């Protein structure tokens with residue numbers, strides 16, 4: 325009489341298999357959360373950047389205005405309306421001059437004229453950042469800039 329063959333124990337204990345399933349479910353949950361996180365980030369990012377740009381422009385404008393009043397107003401006018409130096413709030417000037425060009429003009433000055441060099445690299449007193457702040461301030465005048473065809477002359481007598 326043959327003896328009953330002993331049934332072998334299951335290859336993997338049931339508890340281990342359950343544990344594996346739990347790990348797989350949680351793995352899936354985490355993956356989905358990660359994907360959802362990326363999507364949410366992607367959706368919010370442009371708004372965050374716009375807000376960062378807006379607040380940086382606002383603070384640069386404020387600092388630039390202060391620097392302008394202290395260093396430039398005596399020749400270019402308190403509101404950049406011109407003086408012994410050219411009118412800088414003129415539509416014509418602002419339209420014709422890029423930020424990079426302004427940065428160079430202010431940094432290096434105009435040799436042979438009363439316009440000094442402002443950047444430390446050219447023997448002036450300002451950092452690149454400070455010049456950039458002034459450029460931001462001047463650019464901010466553009467929406468309300470009056471048309472001044474003779475802007476180069478400033479408000480010099482004659």
Ligand code: HEC
Nearest residue numbers: 395396399408409410426429430434437438439440442458
């Ligand atoms: C001592 C007077 C004086 C001061 C101070 C001065 N400028 Fe000028 N600036 C001038 C004169 C004069 C010119 C015209 C130079 C020329 O082209 O003959 C000029 C030209 C410029 C131009 C170039 C305009 C163009 O496209 O021809 C810019 C931009 C400018 N100044 C910005 C500034 C800023 C910003 C400051 C302050 C950081 C400043 N200036 C301070 C006298 C001055």
